[in-house]
Amino acid sequence: MLKEKKNTKYLATFSLLVMTVGFLAIIPMPSSIWKTILQGGFEAGLVGGLADWFAVTALFRHPLGLPIPHTALLPKNRSKIVAKIISMLENDWLTKKSIHEKINSFQFTEKLFDVVEKQIHTESVKRTIIRLAKHAINEVDTKKLSPIIAKELKTQINSIDMKHYIPILIDQISLRKYDEKTLDFILKEIDDWARKEDTKYRLGKIAVNMIENIKADGFMQFALNAFSNLVNEEKLGDIIQNLILKGVDSFRDPSNPNRKTLMLHIHQKLQSLKTDEKIYEELNRLKSQLLEKWELEEKIIEFLDQLKQRAIAFVDEPVFYDEYFLPLLKDLLTEIQTNTEKVEQLDVWIKSQISGFVDKNHSKIGKLVEENLEKLDTKTLITMIETNVGKDLQWIRVNGAVCGFIIGLVLVGIKALF
Numbered sequence: 001m002l003k004e005k006k007n008t009k010y011l012a013t014f015s016l017l018v019m020t021v022g023f024l025a026i027i028p029m030p031s032s033i034w035k036t037i038l039q040g041g042f043e044a045g046l047v048g049g050l051a052d053w054f055a056v057t058a059l060f061r062h063p064l065g066l067p068i069p070h071t072a073l074l075p076k077n078r079s080k081i082v083a084k085i086i087s088m089l090e091n092d093w094l095t096k097k098s099i100h101e102k103i104n105s106f107q108f109t110e111k112l113f114d115v116v117e118k119q120i121h122t123e124s125v126k127r128t129i130i131r132l133a134k135h136a137i138n139e140v141d142t143k144k145l146s147p148i149i150a151k152e153l154k155t156q157i158n159s160i161d162m163k164h165y166i167p168i169l170i171d172q173i174s175l176r177k178y179d180e181k182t183l184d185f186i187l188k189e190i191d192d193w194a195r196k197e198d199t200k201y202r203l204g205k206i207a208v209n210m211i212e213n214i215k216a217d218g219f220m221q222f223a224l225n226a227f228s229n230l231v232n233e234e235k236l237g238d239i240i241q242n243l244i245l246k247g248v249d250s251f252r253d254p255s256n257p258n259r260k261t262l263m264l265h266i267h268q269k270l271q272s273l274k275t276d277e278k279i280y281e282e283l284n285r286l287k288s289q290l291l292e293k294w295e296l297e298e299k300i301i302e303f304l305d306q307l308k309q310r311a312i313a314f315v316d317e318p319v320f321y322d323e324y325f326l327p328l329l330k331d332l333l334t335e336i337q338t339n340t341e342k343v344e345q346l347d348v349w350i351k352s353q354i355s356g357f358v359d360k361n362h363s364k365i366g367k368l369v370e371e372n373l374e375k376l377d378t379k380t381l382i383t384m385i386e387t388n389v390g391k392d393l394q395w396i397r398v399n400g401a402v403c404g405f406i407i408g409l410v411l412v413g414i415k416a417l418f
Contacts, residue, residue: 019045040412041405048404075378086366109347133315142304150296162283167274194244204237
């Protein structure tokens with residue numbers, strides 16, 4: 001650009017020089033028709049070239065450094081020119097109305113979908129999404145989140161209606177025969193306990209102590225004394241042990257009437273619990289007391305911290321973006337694109353946001369231009385203008401000299417004819 005400007009400037013200067021040399025060279029020549037014609041052409045070309053040189057130079061500086069009035073127009077009128085540029089930008093070229101019309105004529109969603117569909121497969125977007133996901137996970141404050149979760153969890157547990165679950169629990173006990181299994185377990189424990197040798201002696205000792213402590217009158221006391229003399233702790237313990245073991249064995253038999261009676265009683269008791277309001281009140285009271293004493297926050301913090309670490313590790317895996325996030329994003333885009341109403345709503349929303357931004361910041365366009373122009377000193381600004389439009393201005397000088405030369409020839413020719 002600068003080289004081209006300099007070449008044009010040299011050409012303009014050369015054209016003026018040609019006219020000057022031609023004018024001076026033609027003066028000493030002898031009078032003739034050709035001298036008159038050429039002299040008129042070079043004279044008019046010199047005048048035209050000098051006039052245009054003066055006009056072009058006067059735009060940017062004082063010609064020959066002389067403070068001639070109405071020269072150096074751009075430096076003198078810098079503030080006016082800047083104000084006019086800003087006024088044209090705000091009121092003529094970039095008005096709110098023209099910007100709004102351009103915004104409304106543009107299909108943002110169509111372009112947006114095209115850009116997103118192309119960019120989501122690039123490595124830069126993939127890295128950005130992963131980085132944002134990890135940042136979002138790390139920003140989760142588990143200490144602040146823990147009390148909220150604990151409170152909500154306790155509220156949900158406390159709101160559980162026991163009247164709904166207790167009957168289900170009782171029915172499941174009967175259906176899965178947990179009552180019979182419980183009885184069999186108790187019988188087994190009794191059997192294991194009764195078969196121990198020390199149990200036999202302990203039972204015998206308890207029986208002997210009970211017999212010795214019985215107080216009776218007359219023949220009954222005589223009989224008790226006689227019986228205690230016939231048996232000892234070992235014999236009594238053996239008798240009681242055998243009675244317990246036989247009783248346990250009989251209750252283990254599913255066809256035993258006593259077992260059936262006991263199981264029927266247990267079943268009836270369980271069924272009666274379904275409508276026992278006192279049981280429900282007690283269970284609800286117990287539930288509330290346990291929830292009040294239940295310290296959940298530390299456990300929840302520990303769990304959430306572990307969950308965060310696992311989530312970050314998962315996000316770092318290639319499958320996160322390729323097999324989870326990308327298909328999800330594609331499905332979301334497809335769903336939006338196929339829904340005309342959503343597309344229109346999105347387009348309207350985007351346009352409204354941009355229009356709102358324009359309305360709020362339209363005045364800043366002029367201020368931005370003004371600030372950027374104020375950063376430049378007058379010399380730099382003049383140099384920039386000359387760099388960008390100087391070529392055309394220099395051609396004015398060339399054209400002035402050439403056109404003046406041609407017009408001079410024409411005028412001399414007309415003058416000679418008449």
